[in-house]
Amino acid sequence: MENNVVICGTGGQGVLSAGTLLAYAGLEAKKNVTWIPSYGAERRGGLSYSMVVISDEEIYSPIVANPAYIIGMDSIGLNVYEPILKTNGTIIVNTSLIKSEIKRKDAKVIKVPANKLAEELGNVKVANIVAIGAYIKETNVVPLDIAIESIKTVFSKYGEKVVNLDINALRIGYDYI
16 A cells, blocks of 8 residues: 655645654654655745655655645645646645645545644644644554654654644544544
8 A cells, every 4th residue: 555645735734843753753654665755945834745655565666756645735836736736645634724626526635724724723833733643544554652652752852842842733633533
């Protein structure tokens, strides 16, 4: 089984951190993983994306030309990647920032108010982790407990408070679906 996703938005939304977490969780789940991060030269405010492939099989290319899944954190990123979504693919939409309707009529659309849910937790910066929680629930790409343990490793340098906030954000997104 191969699962691929493009997490897209703008710099400062944690798109690269979300991709890092997902890739690490895939490795911890004993899967083959590739991760390609990219951000615009402007950093904050420029287009940013993470391409992540998690597979039980060998991965022949890390490039995700036609993603099966897109996590759209804002309209800027979604407008770029929606047209290349695989036929009958799935888009997880951060409805806190994306108000327009999805143009693709063949796509499954999952609406998650990631920023709003993150704000309710006390920090909008974890909207990316809320979205990853929803993605993990939708795809079953990695077990929830492995994703939680991965947060403890990937974000440990930021301290226990941040780790606990991220774990709560992951669970909120997971339970939202």
